[in-house]
Amino acid sequence: MKTYCVYIMAGASGVIYIGVTNDIERRVVEHKSKAVPGFSARYNLTKLVYFEAFSDVRAAIAREKELKGWLRRRKIALIETVNPRWKDLSAKCRVAIASKDEPVTACHPVMSCHSERSEESLRIIPLKQREILRPTKRDSE
DSSP: OOOEEEEEEEOTTSOEEEEEESOHHHHHHHHHHTOSOSHHHHTTOOEEEEEEEESOHHHHHHHHHHHHHSOHHHHHHHHHHHOTTOOOOHHHHHHHHHTOSSOOOTTOTTSOOSTTHHHHHHHHSOHHHHTTTSOOHHHHO
């Protein structure tokens, strides 16, 4: 079964990039080696700080678009729910994806990967952080 991943790369400056791929290992190597000129090469985005795996490419693309529509503070809160120290998860993603028969959210085993995933993520975030994640006018557009 083919696996598609939505992922977030980050750099030392705090810049983040959200993308979708059918080969997370290859794509992370491309980001780290700056093999593809563009945004991630320009801003030195070398750490995989968040990812979700899907079996359906349409669901992965929909999730990527959803995350790209969020405000920065909401994206940061999502990353920090599963990776509070912003460690590079590139080694972990290989193991998590290879060891499962079904799609998984590799960063956080409690979360599922489907269209209601964002609602579920709000339920497991501590109340203090949930205030940051309240939908804004921009999020609902």
